[in-house]
Amino acid sequence: MADAAKWQTQDAHHPLTRLWTARRTGGSPAAVPVILGAPVVFWQAVFFAAPLVFLVVITSWRVRSFKLEPAFVLDNWEKVLNSGPFQKALVYTLEVSALSAILTLAFALPAAYTIAFRLSPRLRELAIAVLVVPVFSSYLLRIYAWQIVLSPGGIINSLTRWLFDLELQLLGGQFSLQVGLLTLTLPVAVLILVLALSGVDRTLLEAAANLGCRRARVVWHVLLPSIRGAVLLAGSTAFLMSFGDYISPVFLTGSKPPTLSILIVDTVKSGSQWPRASAIGVSMLVILTLVLLTVGWLGRERRFRKGGK
Amino acid sequence: MRIPNLMSRDISRRGFLKAGAAGAAFAATNAWSPARASDPQVLNYLSWPGNADPYLIADFEKDNNVKVQIKEYVGGDQMLAVINQSPPGSFDVVLADAEYMHLLHEADFIEELDPDDYPIKDFWPEFQKFPLHWFEDKLYGVMTDFGYLGLSYNTKEFTAADVKSYAAMWSEKAKGKVGFFDWYLPSIGSISLADGNRPPFDLSEESFDKVKERLFSLKPQASGFYTIADIFSSLTNGRAQLIPGIGEWITLGLRQSGVPVDTIIPEEGGLQWTESLSIVKGTPKNDLARKFIQYTTSPEGQVKMATKVDNKKSIPSVRGWELLNKTMPGEAEILRMQLDKPNVMDEYKAGKIAFRQLPSQQSIEDWNDVWSEFKTL
Numbered sequence: 001m002a003d004a005a006k007w008q009t010q011d012a013h014h015p016l017t018r019l020w021t022a023r024r025t026g027g028s029p030a031a032v033p034v035i036l037g038a039p040v041v042f043w044q045a046v047f048f049a050a051p052l053v054f055l056v057v058i059t060s061w062r063v064r065s066f067k068l069e070p071a072f073v074l075d076n077w078e079k080v081l082n083s084g085p086f087q088k089a090l091v092y093t094l095e096v097s098a099l100s101a102i103l104t105l106a107f108a109l110p111a112a113y114t115i116a117f118r119l120s121p122r123l124r125e126l127a128i129a130v131l132v133v134p135v136f137s138s139y140l141l142r143i144y145a146w147q148i149v150l151s152p153g154g155i156i157n158s159l160t161r162w163l164f165d166l167e168l169q170l171l172g173g174q175f176s177l178q179v180g181l182l183t184l185t186l187p188v189a190v191l192i193l194v195l196a197l198s199g200v201d202r203t204l205l206e207a208a209a210n211l212g213c214r215r216a217r218v219v220w221h222v223l224l225p226s227i228r229g230a231v232l233l234a235g236s237t238a239f240l241m242s243f244g245d246y247i248s249p250v251f252l253t254g255s256k257p258p259t260l261s262i263l264i265v266d267t268v269k270s271g272s273q274w275p276r277a278s279a280i281g282v283s284m285l286v287i288l289t290l291v292l293l294t295v296g297w298l299g300r301e302r303r304f305r306k307g308g309k
Numbered sequence: 310m311r312i313p314n315l316m317s318r319d320i321s322r323r324g325f326l327k328a329g330a331a332g333a334a335f336a337a338t339n340a341w342s343p344a345r346a347s348d349p350q351v352l353n354y355l356s357w358p359g360n361a362d363p364y365l366i367a368d369f370e371k372d373n374n375v376k377v378q379i380k381e382y383v384g385g386d387q388m389l390a391v392i393n394q395s396p397p398g399s400f401d402v403v404l405a406d407a408e409y410m411h412l413l414h415e416a417d418f419i420e421e422l423d424p425d426d427y428p429i430k431d432f433w434p435e436f437q438k439f440p441l442h443w444f445e446d447k448l449y450g451v452m453t454d455f456g457y458l459g460l461s462y463n464t465k466e467f468t469a470a471d472v473k474s475y476a477a478m479w480s481e482k483a484k485g486k487v488g489f490f491d492w493y494l495p496s497i498g499s500i501s502l503a504d505g506n507r508p509p510f511d512l513s514e515e516s517f518d519k520v521k522e523r524l525f526s527l528k529p530q531a532s533g534f535y536t537i538a539d540i541f542s543s544l545t546n547g548r549a550q551l552i553p554g555i556g557e558w559i560t561l562g563l564r565q566s567g568v569p570v571d572t573i574i575p576e577e578g579g580l581q582w583t584e585s586l587s588i589v590k591g592t593p594k595n596d597l598a599r600k601f602i603q604y605t606t607s608p609e610g611q612v613k614m615a616t617k618v619d620n621k622k623s624i625p626s627v628r629g630w631e632l633l634n635k636t637m638p639g640e641a642e643i644l645r646m647q648l649d650k651p652n653v654m655d656e657y658k659a660g661k662i663a664f665r666q667l668p669s670q671q672s673i674e675d676w677n678d679v680w681s682e683f684k685t686l
Contacts, residue, residue, distance in 0.1 A: 067394060084682060085681040148546070151547065152548060153547045154546060171546075172485075254488070254533015254534055254535055254543065255533060256534060266681060270384075270673070271386060272386055272387070
């Protein structure tokens with residue numbers, strides 16, 4: 001009680017003294033971050049690091065009559081890395097997710113720009129709500145809905161048949177796959193970009209316009225560089241989500257051709273080859289790490305140059 | 310208008326009771342749990358999904374005052390993985406596909422059965438000594454149901470005459486319309502039949518290479534590789550118009566709900582899937598397990614097996630057929646199990662049917678690899 005009263009008076013008196021007192025009364029200054037951080041470290045260790053280590057360990061195990069046996073063999077890696085289906089699926093999955101990242105940005109940037117700068121505050125809130133709601137609905141359900149829309153007997157084809165006597169092959173193939181992946185990535189990417197755009201200092205934009213910049217130049221030279229980090233984050237998030245996705249490739253292309261996630265399921269489904277499936281999983285994690293590092297490096301380099309100027 | 314007081318004690322108590330009842334209902338589902346496995350009033354049943362449906366087992370549970378606990382598996386590989394990884398006594402009865410029976414037997418997972426304990430004499434003569442259930446003249450599994458796999462087709466786009474041979478899959482009309490069940494065994498098996506191999510799973514390296522080539526030539530015709538759920542939707546929405554290696558267990562239900570599909574056994578032949586029940590070695594509940602098999606193969610149990618609404622099957626028991634024709638003549642007609650008319654035994658008697666089996670001269674892995682390669686072509 002007395003302490004609190006003392007704090008309050010001192011606080012009102014000078015904010016710095018409060019910090020000083022808190023430190024002195026709170027014991028060792030190093031203890032607080034340790035106490036606060038311990039649960040996070042524990043959580044990461046139990047739910048991320050340990051399974052990851054197990055995943056790597058399992059890649060060297062053996063399967064005998066459908067039973068996992070601890071062993072130390074490299075056969076699984078050899079078998080996976082040398083297999084044609086794995087190499088093809090790897091290239092295809094990379095292509096698909098890169099294209100998905102590009103498409104996501106191409107759709108998300110104009111949408112986010114409109115939401116952040118062109119809409120009235122009320123409409124902006126509504127637009128953000130509309131973006132958030134689908135995130136809470138089942139992705140599987142949304143993909144099944146696309147099946148109904150895109151299928152040969154579906155909504156679009158019924159319309160085109162009625163209007164132009166035309167049947168479109170929409171389901172199965174890159175088009176339907178990207179539609180499915182955009183369903184997954186677009187809300188997230190737009191949200192990231194809207195938040196970033198809302199934080200942009202508008203006086204900079206006005207200054208550029210006052211100095212005679214056209215709108216396009218303002219966007220290109222002032223706006224985009226200032227949300228560069230968010231653009232990279234949105235693009236890489238879209239890439240990562242598409243890279244690991246299983247639902248869209250299965251239900252919108254009929255596994256034709258299979259992606260790496262489908263290959264993992266196939267490997268386990270017949271023959272219970274958990275070690276080989278783990279090898280594919282670890283390869284995917286390595287690729288994801290590389291992508292994240294590259295993106296981080298791209299973002300960092302820019303900041304360095306900015307600081308150097 | 311009187312607004313009910315939602316916070317009144319009565320309503321909240323009723324709500325509490327309701328929630329409790331829901332919780333109890335959840336706890337009373339038939340899902341297998343190791344904690345209850347050793348309870349003498351519990352029969353542990355390792356089976357394909359849906360086989361502990363109350364329609365099938367309620368009578369058995371009531372008559373014997375027991376609870377059937379099911380552990381569901383999807384596919385024989387998973388079944389073997391589960392049984393391999395569980396301690397003895399986890400399961401009392403296992404329902405298996407015939408092609409996995411020799412693996413269960415070799416690994417010493419199932420008990421020898423006394424044929425006199427079961428109404429096998431009531432079966433069609435063809436199925437009284439079903440070769441994949443007997444080893445060294447000893448019985449290890451009692452057949453419960455079966456069905457054929459042929460070529461399923463969209464009846465709006467194709468006529469029965471169009472699809473009388475598997476060659477229809479290579480036709481110009483079928484380009485991009487041939488769907489596949491994403492399981493190597495029936496899919497490659499059908500191609501093997503199309504290639505004239507009898508039996509279709511016993512292939513020399515040379516014939517296996519030819520089957521592989523034949524399969525790969527189907528790639529431009531393929532529309533996709535489907536899970537069971539997706540087979541239903543792709544046949545319904547028209548994405549797949551021909552699917553080899555599936556059968557009436559899929560198309561009958563679809564047809565009854567208005568989808569224009571049918572299954573034909575092409576002239577090159579079809580496959581038969583066969584399910585049977587076995588007693589798992591090490592069970593302390595031998596008697597109960599035996600009673601369960603007796604119940605499932607009795608005329609009443611057989612009729613239920615045949616007429617379960619979401620998965621209709623053919624049954625081997627002639628006395629089951631008789632009861633079905635007496636009690637549900639309409640179903641008997643739809644299921645083609647009428648005794649005095651053309652019926653499902655005709656294809657079998659005509660020699661058009663080969664058993665679905667595991668590859669005998671190559672490993673499962675070899676066939677799987679071919680299938681993976683086909684998918685990524």
